[in-house]
Amino acid sequence: MHTLHVELGERSYPVYIGRDLFSGQSLLARHIRGNQVAIVSNDTVAPLYVERVREALGERQLLTEIVLPDGEQYKTLASLEHILDRLLQDNHSRNTTLVAVGGGVVGDIAGFAAACYQRGVDFVQVPTTLLAQVDSSVGGKTAVNHPLGKNMIGAFHQPRAVLIDTVTLHTLPRRELAAGLAEVIKYGLICDPGFYQWLQEAMPRLLARDEAALAEAIERSCSLKAGVVAADEREGGLRAILNLGHTFGHAIETAQGYGNWLHGEAVAVGMLLALRLSVQRGWLDPAETVRLERLLHAAGLPLDVPAGMGPALFLELMARDKKVVDGRLRLVLLRAIGEACVVDDVTPAELEDLLAAAQLRRDSAPGEDRPDS
Amino acid sequence: MHTLHVELGERSYPVYIGRDLFSGQSLLARHIRGNQVAIVSNDTVAPLYVERVREALGERQLLTEIVLPDGEQYKTLASLEHILDRLLQDNHSRNTTLVAVGGGVVGDIAGFAAACYQRGVDFVQVPTTLLAQVDSSVGGKTAVNHPLGKNMIGAFHQPRAVLIDTVTLHTLPRRELAAGLAEVIKYGLICDPGFYQWLQEAMPRLLARDEAALAEAIERSCSLKAGVVAADEREGGLRAILNLGHTFGHAIETAQGYGNWLHGEAVAVGMLLALRLSVQRGWLDPAETVRLERLLHAAGLPLDVPAGMGPALFLELMARDKKVVDGRLRLVLLRAIGEACVVDDVTPAELEDLLAAAQLRRDSAPGEDRPDS
Structure with missing residues (x-):
């Protein structure tokens, strides 16, 4: 223990x-x-x-x-x-x-x-x-x-x-295991590149429910979270980085009806969107989105936004997010793998580009990996 | 100001x-x-x-x-x-x-x-x-x-x-003014004998809504409360004394249906019960209950328990009070005017005596002073 x-x-x-x-x-x-x-x-x-x-x-x-x-x-x-x-x-x-x-x-x-x-x-x-x-x-x-x-x-x-x-x-059902792995992957992305690397290698063992691998993943995740919470219990600042992918993800969950997409599934898609936005800003190598796609896919997580969920609906639902302050949406992006930051200057145009591309991608992709299909 | x-x-x-x-x-x-x-x-x-x-x-x-x-x-x-x-x-x-x-x-x-x-x-x-x-x-x-x-x-x-x-x-309606005065009187009883004395004298001016008298009563009350809250924000101990009369009072409010008795009216009757229990224990001179009755009556507050509310109903409702800890009811009593204490050793027999006497008193009293009549 x-x-x-x-x-x-x-x-x-x-x-x-x-x-x-x-x-x-x-x-x-x-x-x-x-x-x-x-x-x-x-x-x-x-x-x-x-x-x-x-x-x-x-x-x-x-x-x-x-x-x-x-x-x-x-x-x-x-x-x-x-x-x-x-x-x-x-x-x-x-x-x-x-x-x-x-x-x-x-x-x-x-x-x-x-x-x-x-x-x-x-x-x-x-x-x-x-x-x-x-x-x-x-x-x-x-x-x-x-x-x-x-x-x-x-x-x-x-x-x-x-x-x-x-x-x-x-x-635990297979789908729920995958949903949990989305949050595990999140810790690597926001603050621990070594852990992120380890996850790429350990994914087959995690999916096979190898006890040692699971205990390691849980311990490292909890340890990273405990550190962030101890530094900022009530989310005055730093703690917000734990929300990588969550603003997009919450919009998906709200739009699809609670329980149709699992939280972790929505977060997986949300993290990909956050990484693509970081790439759009020139902060991240485009190869990183491909690397994350591979890892999420290996975990059995969805990669695409839900059918019919266009930029307008995303923007409407995201405007109600708890991280909106005085009308400005706050989003967690990555400056590098393991280095999250919170920004409040993302423009509606930037988001529309991102979300329109995501919708297009979805409509041209094969039907697998979709919780709602 | x-x-x-x-x-x-x-x-x-x-x-x-x-x-x-x-x-x-x-x-x-x-x-x-x-x-x-x-x-x-x-x-x-x-x-x-x-x-x-x-x-x-x-x-x-x-x-x-x-x-x-x-x-x-x-x-x-x-x-x-x-x-x-x-x-x-x-x-x-x-x-x-x-x-x-x-x-x-x-x-x-x-x-x-x-x-x-x-x-x-x-x-x-x-x-x-x-x-x-x-x-x-x-x-x-x-x-x-x-x-x-x-x-x-x-x-x-x-x-x-x-x-x-x-x-x-x-x-403010007359009845609501009186209900507020019940809480003002409470501060005198629990921690400020001088203020309690002042209230006996100032009551006519308070009822006539004399601005200076009201401002004085409010300021002294808030000041006493601020001191208690600063010492014990989450009611780990001391703050409980602010509940003088409230355990009895909450039982009255719950039994009568919320809104039929005003909170302050129920607290007035509850404070009298707490003082009588303090007298029963030999801690307080019986003359103090008469003094409090006079003051409450002057303020236009009720003195008697509601009709038909006997010991059994009181005990049942009081058992659900937030101040019950591991099955022991905690009550605020007075060791002297201005000196409240919390006790957890009041026996059901003591309470039954007190509440049976209160019921008897009510049934033999004239009909005035009753919010529900």
């Missing part, structure tokens, strides 16, 4: 990465202060892992299990309300702990429920998808979606601990 | 108290960082004050006005959602500012909307009721109610500034 630390003063917490974290001596129980626990999961993950988590909790005065339907389309205020209803019905007090067992959706909703139940209670993340393990479970961003934009309603609320059991990846 | 400061490091902010704060040089505009503003008010207050606030804002790129129906029964997740919908429809960005113009309900909902819109945006409090001016607008507690409990869903989110214009008290 490896242990990382997210250093945030009195809100610091450990991230444990290993196999079978819920057997034997309970790591989980150590991070629960009170006598009350609510497990939040979804109907796919609950039958696979909740029993293990329940056993690791030991005897509790009060234990509530809340199972949400699986899918990004349920990351709503309605699901949040359902959790809060259940907590109140069972008389959970302010010193209860929520334990999120599932992917990014479960972690984000449960974390936000913990942030606002009685103005804030403890929570622990037990991420069971690669995407949640390398990204959403670390850093304290919690949220639900709104029909007009992804993650628009939420809070910064750090977990008390993150427990990443690599065993959960054995049952 | 007087200025107080709530000292919370980088979250510190000023509280301005004076008359006509929105005329001339704009105090308000100084505390708004971006170019976008959303004013949140209710349909009673908006026609009276929103025009003034709008003028004080000066030119803005984007100005949204959101008017909620007036009343505690609208302090719900549904109202929160309405605010978030409007902000998204109008494309408010992360550097927008919400300006809450109204009483405690408006301030609490707008503050919570600001806490969770895009994971947190600025907000400014412009409280227009005495209760909001002396209590809810200062300290950063925001929330909405749940059918199973008051203020159960919320966040700690400090405003950028609080602007208390005493002119608003001229149009």
Whole structure:
């Protein structure tokens, strides 16, 4: 087992990465202060892992299990309300702990429920998808979606601990594994050229679910993220680089209906667009977009924008992005592999060129690699 | 104009108290960082004050006005959602500012909307009721109610500034003025015997809306609250004393249906119950309950529990209070006037005695002083 630390003063917490974290001596129980626990999961993950988590909790005065339907389309205020209803019905007090067992959706909703139940209670993340393990479970961003934009309603609320059991990846669907790899690739692109190089070589092992390779990818990703979050918890500046590809990606997710494209799939296409824009600006060698295309393709990720999604729709949806400040869109671009920067001077004309070319590319490409085909 | 400061490091902010704060040089505009503003008010207050606030804002790129129906029964997740919908429809960005113009309900909902819109945006409090001016607008507690409990869903989110214009008290209904005085009296009881003494003398002037007396009461109340909040922002300990009478009061509000009893009215009865319990324990001279009864009566506040609200219902509702920790109810009692303490060893038998006596008292008392009669 490896242990990382997210250093945030009195809100610091450990991230444990290993196999079978819920057997034997309970790591989980150590991070629960009170006598009350609510497990939040979804109907796919609950039958696979909740029993293990329940056993690791030991005897509790009060234990509530809340199972949400699986899918990004349920990351709503309605699901949040359902959790809060259940907590109140069972008389959970302010010193209860929520334990999120599932992917990014479960972690984000449960974390936000913990942030606002009685103005804030403890929570622990037990991420069971690669995407949640390398990204959403670390850093304290919690949220639900709104029909007009992804993650628009939420809070910064750090977990008390993150427990990443690599065993959960054995049952992860192939498509979800690929979606998680998109975020892993992102860390290489924004801040670690060595890791990016390693990923090119390790991709076959990662896809074959080689435990050592997966643990290495998770550890390096979490370590890079922990460093960024420790330096800028509330995204005043640096943390924004973690959003490489996300502004384009969120527009895709919103346009396609939450849950039709996986978040990681949309981010993959978004990262390619960000790299192409960096090339358009003369910052990056065009060969880098080809290299990224190869890697994303090897991972089984899409390369093209969704059918029918033209520049106008992209621009409309991107205007609502959280990174828009006083009407100026802020985008993460690359000055080099491993060197991200945030710019706010991208013109509508630049974006239209980029997105019109992307649409054209899509319309002339063969039909594979499309989540919606 | 007087200025107080709530000292919370980088979250510190000023509280301005004076008359006509929105005329001339704009105090308000100084505390708004971006170019976008959303004013949140209710349909009673908006026609009276929103025009003034709008003028004080000066030119803005984007100005949204959101008017909620007036009343505690609208302090719900549904109202929160309405605010978030409007902000998204109008494309408010992360550097927008919400300006809450109204009483405690408006301030609490707008503050919570600001806490969770895009994971947190600025907000400014412009409280227009005495209760909001002396209590809810200062300290950063925001929330909405749940059918199973008051203020159960919320966040700690400090405003950028609080602007208390005493002119608003001229149009405040008599019953709302009295409700605000309940919280003013609370400060005397918990931490300032001199202020409590002053209130006995000043009550006729306060009720006659003497500007100097009101400004004095507001300033001393805010100053006491600012001190408590600065010492304990997130209610780890000391801040709990601000809840004198509130556990009983919340039970009354929940039982009677939100909006039927005003918050301050329920707190008045709750404070009397807390004092009687303190007398039961031998900590306080019984004459103090008579003194408080006289003061509350003079202010036009109720003295008795609602009809039909017996010990069983009280105990059931109080068990859900946010101050319950691991099954133990925490109550604020007085060791002396001006000296509050939090206890967690009150037995159900003690509470039953207290509440049965209160019910008996109510059933044998004349019908006046009852908000619900």
